[in-house]
Amino acid sequence: MKKEGTTSIGKPGFDIKAWRSQFPILERVVHLANCSQSPQSLRVRKAIADYLDDWNENGMNWEKWMADVSASKEEFARLINCRPGEVSMHASASQAITSVASSFDYSGKRNKIVVTEADFPTVIFIWKACRRLGIDLEIVPVVNGEIDPASYEKFIDERTLIACIPQVYYQNGFKQDIALIAGIAHKKGSLIFVDAYQALGTEPVDAKAMDIDILVSGNLKYLLGMPGSAYLYVKEELIPGMNPTATGWLGQEDPFAFNIHDFRYANDGRRFDTGTPAVVTACAAREGMRILNEVGVAQIKLWIDELSRYALRELAGRGFETTSPHDIAKKGAITSIPVPSPQTVETELKERGILVSARGPVIRLAHHFFVTPEDIDRALDSLEEILR
Numbered sequence: 001m002k003k004e005g006t007t008s009i010g011k012p013g014f015d016i017k018a019w020r021s022q023f024p025i026l027e028r029v030v031h032l033a034n035c036s037q038s039p040q041s042l043r044v045r046k047a048i049a050d051y052l053d054d055w056n057e058n059g060m061n062w063e064k065w066m067a068d069v070s071a072s073k074e075e076f077a078r079l080i081n082c083r084p085g086e087v088s089m090h091a092s093a094s095q096a097i098t099s100v101a102s103s104f105d106y107s108g109k110r111n112k113i114v115v116t117e118a119d120f121p122t123v124i125f126i127w128k129a130c131r132r133l134g135i136d137l138e139i140v141p142v143v144n145g146e147i148d149p150a151s152y153e154k155f156i157d158e159r160t161l162i163a164c165i166p167q168v169y170y171q172n173g174f175k176q177d178i179a180l181i182a183g184i185a186h187k188k189g190s191l192i193f194v195d196a197y198q199a200l201g202t203e204p205v206d207a208k209a210m211d212i213d214i215l216v217s218g219n220l221k222y223l224l225g226m227p228g229s230a231y232l233y234v235k236e237e238l239i240p241g242m243n244p245t246a247t248g249w250l251g252q253e254d255p256f257a258f259n260i261h262d263f264r265y266a267n268d269g270r271r272f273d274t275g276t277p278a279v280v281t282a283c284a285a286r287e288g289m290r291i292l293n294e295v296g297v298a299q300i301k302l303w304i305d306e307l308s309r310y311a312l313r314e315l316a317g318r319g320f321e322t323t324s325p326h327d328i329a330k331k332g333a334i335t336s337i338p339v340p341s342p343q344t345v346e347t348e349l350k351e352r353g354i355l356v357s358a359r360g361p362v363i364r365l366a367h368h369f370f371v372t373p374e375d376i377d378r379a380l381d382s383l384e385e386i387l388r
């Protein structure tokens with residue numbers, strides 16, 4: 001159990017009580033599964049309801065649908081500090097990565113793709129499938145839950161076309177210094193692709209300042225949306241040289257010309273769009289990202305760091321182990337705890353009104369801006385009970 005007098009923690013730089021009231025489920029549930037699915041907010045629910053109402057009242061409404069999708073791209077662009085014209089929308093991160101992988105010619109000398117053991121398996125599977133296109137794949141190892149930045153010096157070389165970097169490791173929250181790795185990659189003439197799915201929404205990600213070439217993130221985790229949407233950033237200068245075979249009519253310069261004899265990719269991020277977007281999930285995504293832009297990711301990061309310090313202190317005080325980094329500078333929102341039968345523990349916590357996410361040998365407590373230290377206490381009290 002918790003030791004007396006150990007709840008010393010700073011205050012968030014936003015009105016946490018007011019924001020918590022946006023998420024009705026938080027009245028009943030401790031929500032620490034944000035690395036997997038974040039809770040539903042009233043505003044996101046309304047955005048979905050508005051779509052359904054409009055469909056019901058007005059039927060087909062292409063102009064509005066396209067405007068909704070554009071608005072979602074604008075919120076994503078605000079989150080990562082890029083131009084909306086550098087953003088495309090996809091149904092999942094996997095589809096966005098497939099689009100990128102289909103965009104290059106691998107017949108030249110630069111045909112090596114570098115991935116890491118910390119990548120979500122989808123990244124590695126997609127590039128493995130591309131081996132038949134002529135790529136060489138190399139995998140940077142994870143050692144003791146982390147990747148030594150010096151490994152990138154070794155693995156990225158003059159044959160590397162793209163170095164794929166997960167900003168935050170989905171298993172233990174290990175966070176990488178993207179600007180540093182971008183520097184190493186660019187020095188060797190390689191592009192950098194960032195999978196920011198476990199980072200975006202929890203801290204500032206500045207695609208320009210970090211010198212990121214390509215970035216993907218989806219919306220159901222920290223971005224407060226639902227399944228069915230992910231966004232891809234491709235740096236403006238790179239777009240004309242990338243020709244996706246995973247394409248469709250909405251990737252064309254003038255999709256509404258319907259002229260099959262005039263095949264011309266769009267000259268901005270729309271080049272990576274394909275077919276009719278999932279408009280209803282774009283509405284949810286727009287509203288979720290708008291909330292984050294309003295709260296402010298810089299403030300969110302400060303609070304998540306506070307919660308991380310608190311969780312690490314509590315874990316140590318209660319005799320739990322963690323596979324997450326102890327250095328806050330190297331830690332994202334996930335705090336992972338090795339337990340026997342993680343899936344069973346996840347289910348038993350859920351029965352007690354506590355949502356966490358099991359992955360491999362651990363359960364993950366994933367903080368977000370609406371999480372309180374009391375939530376962490378409740379989760380750890382219940383965990384102690386279950387494991388006893």
Ligand SMILES: Cc1ncc(COP(=O)(O)O)c(C=O)c1O
Nearest residue numbers: 092093094120122170197198218
């Ligand atoms: C870091 C990371 N990348 C990619 C994915 C896969 O995303 P999607 O299912 O949208 O393809 C996940 C899903 O958990 C993830 O955590």
